[in-house]
Structure formats: structure tokens, C-alpha cells
């Protein structure tokens with residue numbers, strides 16, 4: 170197969186971890202006889218420095234024309250405490266999501282048996298945890314009208330959802346639930362918010378199209394509790410943009426393997442694959458960042474974007490092998506030898 | 522001292538746990554020579570049943586004229602999955618907060634050494650945790666304009682904050698930090714939301730009035746993670762209404778003593794004290810609910826509303842004693858004898 174992949178390394182450790190994913194994907198291509206055509210493009214702070222824009226039009230063109238996008242991380246500390254900065258790397262991320270129509274952020278949370286003791290939670294609470302969040306990614310308060318009035322003394326952000334947006338995301342949720350344990354949880358705040366009431370009534374109306382799926386409705390505050398108490402009681406969860414932002418990050422801590430968690434942002438045409446971790450500025454250039462989340466995101470890409478299940482399995486297997494054999498970066502090495510980012514990438518590529 | 526306290530038992534287990542708090546407060550009054558005048562009033566589902574209104578005007582009058590309000594819990598399952606219900610108990614809660622001007626929800630999270638192993642988190646992660654959230658309670662998306670357009674196909678909720686609202690809450694945060702370890706964390710989403718940028722810039726502008734306080738600014742998604750990873754790295758946290766709803770509930774799980782966590786909702790004139798747990802409908806009338814959160818809320822009331830520190834200490838001490846001696850309800854009794862709600866209340870009142 171010929172695979173055209175846009176490569177958005179981004180900021181901070183982005184380029185380093187992306188390099189390792191490229192090595193591993195290229196090894197997969199050799200083994201399974203594919204041809205990968207990588208097209209790099211600028212985003213984030215790197216793009217602002219180059220052309221004043223965090224998601225330049227050239228980058229968008231490259232993404233639109235690719236079969237899939239592999240993404241590193243964006244964000245730079247120089248923008249963090251300057252709420253008034255005119256251009257911020259995050260705007261690039263939001264613009265990219267909107268322009269590419271990446272409406273569903275898919276975020277699995279699962280445990281690696283060999284790493285389970287890294288979790289802040291007790292083993293018996295997390296064993297067997299295997300859940301997936303579907304976060305709506307192009308609507309809600311992120312994209313509603315926002316601004317100031319009264320000479321800047323009053324600020325507002327509008328949260329807006331249409332029934333069609335909810336249906337589109339919920340449909341993916343029902344479909345995903347059908348391939349798993351047929352349990353779907355709709356997370357909202359329907360006791361307070363009108364948008365949440367639209368979410369709930371829309372999902373309720375879809376229930377009879379999927380009679381095998383058991384749907385529960387929980388308030389976002391209750392889920393924030395139960396996620397820490399009994400994460401293994403959840404399977405597929407669907408939710409709106411802001412709730413998803415908060416809850417998926419909370420969920421990422423559960424397994425103790427945050428540095429390993431992949432994600433996909435899925436659109437009607439293009440989809441993007443990225444680690445859930447950030448740009449980790451302090452580690453930039455040190456060759457110490459854990460590349461596994463990006464590499465596992467590449468596995469998701471093989472499986473979901475190209476339907477190449479064997480290739481995805483090959484990556485997951487070699488990652489597991491590296492964990493068992495201790496070929497890991499310093500965040501996971503404990504008292505044993507810590508490998509460099511690039512060494513882990515080399516080892517994985519060689520062992521595919 | 523003469524103490525006029527409005528008593529809002531509410532729904533579910535509310536009346537049962539409130540009864541125990543009244544017993545304990547009355548014992549405190551006898552011991553320290555105070556006179557408590559309790560005035561009961563209806564709220565929540567109980568008030569809807571009685572007069573069609575979850576926060577009736579009579580109840581408001583009683584609260585306004587009281588020195589403090591002691592509150593149980595509201596909420597009834599018959600309203601939960603009916604997003605279109607015209608009147609809901611929660612509306613009473615929101616109306617009460619707004620009309621009484623309860624702008625700051627104070628939510629401590631601390632550990633009880635004797636209960637620390639109940640936590641889903643590992644002991645070494647939570648030992649020493651002692652943090653307080655100040656959640657803004659009368660603004661934000663809870664109270665902004667909300668509704669439908671396009672024949673009901675589009676829903677919206679507006680999030681609005683004024684600088685004055687932020688200052689009022691932040692001032693309490695700085696003051697509280699000054700009485701504690703002088704560390705304040707402002708939780709926002711300033712990389713996306715305009716209201717968050719107003720929060721951040723307002724708090725930043727107040728920093729020089731409190732030169733001893735070290736202020737940090739963190740994004741809500743990052744806090745949702747770090748709360749589970751290193752709760753003991755936080756002290757005082759301030760945040761807006763919706764973020765506070767989610768994060769305070771998440772935080773309540775940390776100590777493993779959720780059923781014991783008190784809270785205060787503070788206004789310029791009146792303040793209200795309530796357990797953080799809900800109305801726990803399944804346990805209604807069974808005399809099994811844990812009354813300690815309500816009783817510890819009464820301790821907060823003695824201390825904060827009346828400046829009666831000794832009285833508050835007496836309550837906290839007797840609660841600790843009951844934990845050590847195992848005079849506890851079934852949620853805490855493990856393999857030992859479980860006491861009834863009313864038995865725990867009686868024991869505490871007797872041992873004050």
C-alpha cells in the first residue's frame with residue numbers, strides 16, 4: 170500500500186518523539202511491503218516563529234492532501250503566562266481541529282500489566298481498566314462567540330451545540346460500544362446546562378437504533394469522582410469538548426502510564442494521531458522523552474486510518490516487548506538503566 | 522450567645538443526617554452555654570411536593586433572617602433522567618445560592634489518619650493532603666443566558682464573569698492563603714477561554730496586594746491530573762463555578778473519606794454549611810447514612826459564622842474519637858459492628 174502521511178512534529182519534545190515514530194513506521198513499511206511518503210509541515214510555536222501563524226495554510230494543504238496526519242505536541246512556555254498574547258500555539262491546534270473537521274477525539278485508557286504499580290491508584294482499583302473517551306472536538310465553549318464588554322470588565326464565552334453535532338459524535342460512540350462491551354456512558358451536566366439537555370435528549374432518541382447497547386447518563390462531577398474510584402466500571406464514554414478536556418486528562422493518570430497513552434482525532438475525511446502528553450519543554454533536546462505514546466498513536470493510525478491491523482499489532486507487540494525487557498526511557502526505568510529516546514526508537518525499529 | 526440557625530434538611534438522607542447534627546449542636550450549646558434557635562424550612566423535592574417550588578419565598582425569608590444556615594442535601598431520582606422537567610430540585614439550590622449571594626463555596630479536603638487506607642489512592646500519595654478549594658458559586662455558565670434556537674435544534678449556555686466577581690472570590694482566596702501556607706493556585710483555561718483570561722489577569726493584578734502569597738496559574742485539565750497524582754502539592758485553589766464543580770468532586774475522593782467532607786457556601790451576609798455528599802436516595806429512611814460530614818459542617822459553622830473556635834474543636838475532637846473507637850456507620854465499619862446513623866449522633870452528643 171502507498172501511504173501519504175503528513176508529519177507535524179510541533180514544539181518541545183515533539184520532533185524527538187516523532188523521529189522515533191517515523192523509524193518504527195518505516196520498519197513496518199519494509200516488513201509489510203508498504204511505501205510511506207512522509208510530508209513534514211510546521212505547526213505551533215515553531216510555525217509562529219517561521220511565519221507568524223501557528224497553523225499556516227501550507228500546513229493545512231499538506232494535511233488535507235494526506236491520508237493521515239501524525240502529530241507530536243505543541244505549546245511553548247513563553248506563551249503560558251501571557252493571556253493577552255495575540256498569537257498562541259494553541260490557536261493553531263484549535264484552528265487545525267476546526268479546519269480539518271476533527272470532530273471526535275478518541276482517547277483510550279488502559280493498563281500495561283508491567284507498569285501497573287506506577288499508578289497513583291491502588292492496583293485492585295485499576296486492574297482490568299480499559300475505557301475509551303470520545304470527546305467532541307470542534308464545538309462547545311471552545312468555538313462559541315467569546316469576548317469582552319463594559320470596557321473589558323466583563324468577559325464571556327458562549328457554549329453552543331447543535332443536534333447534528335451531538336448525533337455525529339454519539340453515532341461514533343454507539344458504533345464503538347458495539348465493537349466492545351456494548352456499554353455507553355453519556356457524560357453531561359443536564360441538571361444545569363441547556364446544551365447538556367440537548368446532548369441527553371439526542372442520545373436518548375438514538376438508543377432504539379442500537380438496542381443492544383446499554384446507555385447510562387451521568388453528571389460530569391459524578392464521573393470525575395467515579396473515574397478515580399472505579400475506573401474499570403467504565404467502557405465507552407461520550408462527552409462534549411470541555412468536559413472531555415478535563416476528564417480525559419484525569420483518566421490519563423489512572424493507568425500510571427500517561428507517557429504511553431495514544432489518541433486519535435477523527436474527522437469525516439482526515440484523521441490525526443497524536444500522543445496525549447504535551448510538549449514537555451523542560452526536556453526539549455535532551456533525548457530523554459518517552460516516545461511510546463507517539464509510537465502507539467502510529468499503531469492506531471495503521472489500524473483506524475488504513476485498516477492495517479497486523480501492522481498495528483506488530484507495533485503494539487514490540488512496544489510490549491520493550492517494556493518487558495526494560496528498553497525504556499528514564500521515566501520508566503526505575504533503578505535500572507535508562508535508554509535515550511533515540512535508543513528506544515532504534516531498538517523498536519530493529520525488533521519490528 | 523444566641524444563635525439563630527435556619528435548618529434546611531432537604532431530600533433523601535438529608536433529614537436523617539441533619540437530625541444528628543442538631544443533637545450534636547444542642548449538646549455543644551449546653552456545654553458552652555449558648556442558646557440555639559432552630560428554624561426548619563423546606564427545600565428541594567420536598568418543597569416541590571409541598572408547594573411546587575424548590576426554594577420557596579418563606580424559606581428564603583427564614584434564611585435571610587438567620588445567622589447561619591445548616592443544610593442537608595437535595596435531589597431526587599425522579600427528576601434525574603427527565604431533562605425537560607419544568608421544576609427540578611437543583612433549581613432550588615441555584616436560586617438559593619443566587620438569592621442569598623453565596624458566592625464562595627469553601628471545600629476542604631484533608632485526610633483522617635485512621636481512614637487513610639480507604640482511599641483509592643496509595644497512602645504515600647495522599648499523606649499530608651490538606652487543601653481547600655474556593656469555588657465561585659453565583660456566576661459563570663450556571664447563571665448565564667441559556668436556551669434554544671432553530672426550533673430547538675441548537676442549544677446554548679453563556680458563561681459570563683465580571684472583574685468584580687473574580688476579585689471578590691480571589692480576595693477570599695488570598696486571605697485564606699495568608700492564614701495557611703501562603704500558596705494560592707488559580708485554576709483556569711486561559712489558553713482557550715476569554716472568561717479565564719479575565720480571571721488570570723484579575724488575579725495577577727491582585728498579587729502585589731499580597732506580596733507574601735506565592736501564586737501559581739494552572740490549566741484546569743492539568744489540575745485534574747495533578748490532583749490525583751500529587752494532591753499534597755496543593756494548598757488553596759481558586760476557580761470558577763463549573764471547574765469548581767468538577768474538581769471539588771474529584772478532590773473529595775482523594776482522602777477516602779468522602780462521606781466526611783464538610784463545606785461552606787459563604788456570602789457577604791449569610792453563610793450556609795452543608796455536607797458535600799448528595800441526597801443518597803437509596804439509603805433514605807434506613808438510618809444507615811454517615812452523619813459526620815453534616816456534623817463537621819456544623820463545626821465549620823461554629824468556627825466561621827460565629828467565631829466559636831472552641832466549640833468547633835469540641836466537635837472535631839469527638840468526631841475523631843468516634844472514628845478511633847469505631848462508633849461508625851456501615852460505610853466505615855469494615856468487618857466490625859456498624860452503628861446506625863442515629864446511634865452515632867447519640868454517641869457524639871453524649872461525648873461532647
Ligand SMILES: CC(C)[C@H](C(=O)O)[C@@H](O)C(=O)O
Pocket residue numbers: 259262414712713742
Ligand atoms: C492546548 C489546549 C488548547 C488543548 C485543549 O484544551 O483542547 C489540550 O489541552 C488538549 O486537550 O488537546
Ligand SMILES: CC(C)[C@H](C(=O)O)[C@@H](O)C(=O)O
Pocket residue numbers: 360361390611614766
Ligand atoms: C446539584 C448541582 C446543581 C450542584 C452544582 O453543580 O453546583 C452540585 O453538583 C454541587 O456541586 O453542589
